Amino acid sequence: MTMPPSLDETAPGPPLEILPGQLCGRLSFPDLFGRAAPVEIEVGIGKGRFLLQQAETRRDVDFLGLEWSLKHLRVAKERAERRGLRNLRLYRADARHVIADLVPDASIARLHVYCPDPWPKKRHRKRRFFVPETVPHLERALAPGGYLHVSTDVREYFEEILEVLASRTGLLAAADPLFTDEAARSGTHYEEKYREEGRAIHRASYQRPAGAARHVGGLPS
Ligand SMILES: C[S@@+](CC[C@H](N)C(=O)[O-])C[C@H]1O[C@@H](n2cnc3c(N)ncnc32)[C@H](O)[C@@H]1O
Numbered sequence: 070m071t072m073p074p075s076l077d078e079t080a081p082g083p084p085l086e087i088l089p090g091q092l093c094g095r096l097s098f099p100d101l102f103g104r105a106a107p108v109e110i111e112v113g114i115g116k117g118r119f120l121l122q123q124a125e126t127r128r129d130v131d132f133l134g135l136e137w138s139l140k141h142l143r144v145a146k147e148r149a150e151r152r153g154l155r156n157l158r159l160y161r162a163d164a165r166h167v168i169a170d171l172v173p174d175a176s177i178a179r180l181h182v183y184c185p186d187p188w189p190k191k192r193h194r195k196r197r198f199f200v201p202e203t204v205p206h207l208e209r210a211l212a213p214g215g216y217l218h219v220s221t222d223v224r225e226y227f228e229e230i231l232e233v234l235a236s237r238t239g240l241l242a243a244a245d246p247l248f249t250d251e252a253a254r255s256g257t258h259y260e261e262k263y264r265e266e267g268r269a270i271h272r273a274s275y276q277r278p279a280g281a282a283r284h285v286g287g288l289p290s
Contacts (some may be wrong), residue, residue, distance in 0.1 A: 073106030098176060131157075
């Protein structure tokens with residue numbers, strides 16, 4: 070296997086945060102990170118606990134964090150700056166838009182979605198991340214063999230996620246060798262908080278089968 074080129078840790082790096090208006094059409098990850106390396110995305114990073122830890126320990130992978138809350142993104146950015154992370158970019162945006170419209174086909178090695186907002190009120194359900202309009206783009210964005218990891222403390226949302234992934238995608242339930250034991254699992258801020266409150270965390274992992282590329286519409290890659 071060819072290793073991705075190392076990032077120069079001493080040279081001044083490109084800005085950590087992608088600013089509004091900076092992007093035009095589909096993302097180019099080699100342009101964004103300055104090298105060709107596997108890319109992983111986390112949707113709804115909160116203050117970045119999981120993503121920063123991954124970026125720090127897996128320097129041969131590039132990480133894009135999507136977060137809607139400006140307040141949370143700022144905290145994650147400050148923490149990433151303190152740690153001098155070069156293989157990380159943060160983008161304040163609606164992750165549903167980014168995944169559907171900006172991420173090229175078959176470009177992502179792993180997608181992480183931990184404790185997505187459950188929007189418990191019935192009239193707000195359409196704001197959920199896992200909806201029939203979005204999930205086909207998760208499959209489209211994943212490289213063949215790529216993984217999707219999901220967790221939630223809300224049983225009803227978990228069942229809905231399993232159902233919508235089964236009915237709207239060809240993703241298959243699969244264990245990811247990188248995250249097999251509990252110690253290597255996500256351990257996000259909210260997962261820990263809910264666990265301390267005695268709530269169960271429901272988890273699922275999926276893999277995009279190797280095979281023909283899937284195009285779902287939107288901008289061409
Ligand atoms: C319950 S928190 C979970 C944070 C983190 N994943 C964790 O497990 O600690 C959900 C996060 O997703 C963010 N979020 C919700 N909807 C989003 C969207 N459409 N696009 C980007 N971020 C979103 C929220 O601002 C919040 O920070």
